[in-house]
Amino acid sequence: MEDVYVVVTIGLGSPINVPAFTAGVANLISPYSRFHCIQVTEGGNRRWARVKVNVDEHIVVPELDPVAVAANPDRAVEDYVASLSVYPMDPSRPRWEFHLLDFPTSEPGVVSTVAIRAHHSLGDGVSLMVLLLASARSAADPTSLPVMPQQSVRTGAIYARQPRHAGALARVWSWFVLMWHTMVDLCFFSATILFLRDPHTVFKPAADDGDDDGDGVFHHHNRRFVHRSLSLDDVKFVKNAMNCTVNDVLLGVASAALSRYYFRKSGDINTKEICLRSVLGVNIRPTTSLQTYVNMIKSDKSNEVAWGNQLGQILLKIHLAMHDDPLAYVRKAKETMDRKKSSLEVVFTHKTSECFLKMFGPKGGAFIFGRMFTNTTLSFSNMIGPAEQIELYGHPVVFIAPSAYGVSQALIVHYQSYNSIMKVILSVDEKTIPDYHQLLDDFSLSFEHIMDATSRLLASIKKE
Template identity: 65%
Template sequence: MGDSGTNGSHSVAALPTSPLLPIRTPRKAPADDPTADGEPVTPTARLMEPIYIVVTLGLGCPVNLPVFSAGIAAQLARYPRFCSIQVTDEANGGNPRWVRTVVNVDDHTIIPTLDPVAVAADPDRAVEDYLASLPALPMDRSRPLWEFHFLDFPTSEATSTAVIRVHHSLGDGTTLIALLLASARSAADPTRLPAMPEQPARTGAIYAPRPRSKGGVLAFLAWAWSYLVLAWNTMVDVTLFAATIAFLRDPHTPFKYVDHGAASSSRRRFVHQSLPLEDVKFIKNAMNCTVNDVLVGATSAALSRYFFRKSGANNTSKICLRSILLVDTRPTTSLQTYVDMIDSGKSNDVDWGNQLGYILLPFHLAMHDDPLAYVRKAKKTVDRKKSSLEVIFTCKMGESFLKMFGLKAGAFIFGRMFANTTLAFSNLVGPSEQIEFYGHPVVFIAPSVYGAPQALLVQCQSYNSNIMVSLSVDEEIIPDYIQLMDDFVESFGHIKDGASRLSTSVKQE
């Protein structure tokens, strides 16, 4: 991407649109390079070549670029992946590796030139249009693959906006968000890290064996039965995953490409809407489920509302779509560990990179008279998936195929998995209080993704007192994406009303 330092700017139209290619160079790494051994780019990271993570930050004050740039230089730019480029040496068999380079933060801070008339007329639309232009703008591969874009004008949500774009090879969404939060501080007390919600400690990757209950024969049989159910569910899920790669395809709906080869990142639109976390927890408590169950149920309700209005299908019809749920398979890591990693410039204590497992999560399209039916169905589906090692097997299967058959076979499997399903869904946990980045209070955090061959991607991010629902859509497939976002809000409202009636009836009883 073209330069844009603190004193310069560029227009979107002036940037080239050539495809990304690895840098080929015969040079050796500098003698003082701490990664002179040439840490290889993992095959999983290479699979992410077309995929980028975009995080929109609403700021509560105007951008102080010198202060923000100094903060980036002191923290984020010191992390090994953020100060390394991918180098492909012919002597190394053409396989890329990470090599340290000098980072000039000004090369990574971009202030675009926007039409002042358009900004004054509709600043929210100006931000949306700029975000939509990012997929068409290539990143400069001679520099580390991350950027900060600053839109220093007020919108209906924030005083200014910062947009972070990061290539997916640097890490998956979970670790990249954690790295960003490790660079943030509590707005209430800038001397400490952001407070995070309590999460169950996880010493293993995903699944912790169920402890054997003390008791007689019945307790032993119940314990043994849980493992039999786990084995059966895992076998079924892995078989369906393999069938999806081979031939099993979701039905055509307004959310899906007719031809998976028609995918294009240049038509992406990114929109978001916040939901009160208090309301989500109210529904969770009323229905004795989890926050994730509520979000999956609300997504199913929104997709159903949009589908039946768009297709004109009979309201008694029922359709099952599948989402790819991306799951981080690492043990839980504290923010302080990431801070120590940044300070030391070494990533030995952090299991970095893209370590993802995949779950094929069904989404049911139906018109229910009771809006709580969507959450009940979501809970049943998610509970069933929790009693399965699908995520572990899919992670290991992907790694094994890459090792045995190479990158092309892995890319084929990766592409088929996305092409034969309908959408991708993720849910990230964020700080439970307001934070600030380098003296800039953060009003909202809205992560998203582009580059995956799907027309619809849904990301949820909790932050402070809200949960942000972000949609990444192909506007040619879903041109009325604003209506789809409105369907989320309306469906969630109906579910909340249903939970209120349920709570009232329980109290009366």
């Protein structure tokens, strides 16, 4: 993950108090040694070394062109955050930064913006979110930590327990299905690492364009980070109506949006379904860990928190097709996700990466990691955020939009829930997807169509 960085854009509802924000960041990182370390080379080997941190060097207040900001503040923020993907960080300092943009944008309630850039070695989305929430407070009660939503029990063959009255044959069959699906998934995972590569499409650069060397080393272009708000209540409305999960709905929206964009851009009138593959990062911590870890940090038990990167990967099929019924995308997504829940793929991919790292060193781990992203088309993830509005060092938070850059894929799709909002965030290589705002519009429009179809379905059922 040497070239992989996390970028989080946070909209604030008040002007930025720089001294208060700096003091808050200093208190945030002081107990955690990983935020005080740099990588050094000794005798040809690299290791982490602790250094003294000057927080002021990690708080950036850029001087932007006032004319450009006044003319289009949204574009000014977008351009600045995009610039983070091409300007390297100073290796003599720990690799994390806070960029403060103290001017309003067109997004309702946003008075200022904070862009956080951190190297992925500091943690995955869950651990970084836990750290952020541990330093935030509830807007309703500034003395209280943010409340996380109650996470539903994970379903699927991995987590299900056979009823006591189930016969021996039923138990044997369920284990056979689980092992068979796991074996098939691992074969496809191994083939992906070795040779199986998604075809060139409007979402994936051609293999001979010189952007990667086949092992995941990627000479990336300027990266763009754009986001759009969806109603979390509307997402749950579709979920309940379709008897599925939030992830099913979000995957269905992504499939519909990518289908709309693909058939418009390619001009392909073939009605045959096209299948691309996405890398889905899965948090392997317990489902209750977010709130539990936040509480641990508050009670000075941060050493018990599972920091770092605790992720497994699933190779998830994204189906591109033009369906007359928008709900067909959600049904297909549910079918895909249900199939993956009857497999131990996520556990084995995590353990395989760990074994390669231990046996062959960083280069072995990097080979697995790089090939997985080079040979697939996009990445997909969904993060759960606070169920209420929060404040960050006295600043009301309007939205949270995490993303990443540094992998060889031209498109990364993130979803982030916060309060009553579901943010869809796209990280795109603008050379491959120059009309990225149109792709973002496709997400909004696809969700509207799915919502309308859900309302019509329920109205029809009620009428009957």
